[in-house]
Amino acid sequence: MTTAFAQNQPRNLPALPSGWPIGSYETYAEAQRAVDHLADEDFPVADVTIVGVDPMLVERIAARLTWGKVLTRGALSGAWFGLFVGLLLSLFSPGAGLTPIVIGLVAGMGFAMVFAAVGYGSQRGQRDFISTSQLVAQRYDVLCQPRNAERGRDMLANLAARNPSNW
Incomplete structure (x- = not known):
């Protein structure tokens, strides 16, 4: 019953992966390299x-936030948008x-600085830093x-045996 249901689901809906493990790697790049090797060998x-x-x-912390940095970033982002709007207006306003x-x-600079200040001030010092987030896995x-x-596992085992320093 579940097999027929899984086969009839559209491919874009989230579903657990299926299959047998044929290799395990510490980094995504290594796993990608393994699949690339399979593709080079005409594996399906x-x-x-x-x-x-x-x-x-x-979450990697990039920098500490200060009022000066917040207002400067707001002014710069607003300048780009304001410049774009100003150019459009000048194109359609001859003379x-x-x-x-x-x-x-x-x-643009003024409005963006106000919005940046309101956003930063509303946090009341709770998040005084800039960061980037990334989803990573312990293994791939x-x-x-x-x-x-079975054929794929053999091909990856042969690849690892030929190039042990690369894995």
Whole structure:
């Protein structure tokens, strides 16, 4: 019953991966390299899936936030948007000269600085840093559908035996 249901599901809906493990790697690049090797050897890679196991959300702190940095970033982002709007206005206002560009630039900077200040001030010092987030896994398993799993496992084992320093 569940097999027929899984086969009738559209491919874009989330579903657990299926297949047998044919390789396990510490980094995504190694798993990708393994699948690339299979593809180079004319292996049916449509049967292969790379699965990140034990995912973690890693947040890397880039810098401390200050009022000066917040207002400067707001002014710079607003300047780009204001410049864009000013250029559009000057294109559709013949004979206006640089006035629409300057007004757009100043207005964009002003509004963006106000919005940045309100956003930063509303946090009341709770998040005084800039960071980037990334989803990573402890290891990456390469799975293959059972019909080709044994052959794929042998091919990856031969690759690892030929190039032990690369793995």
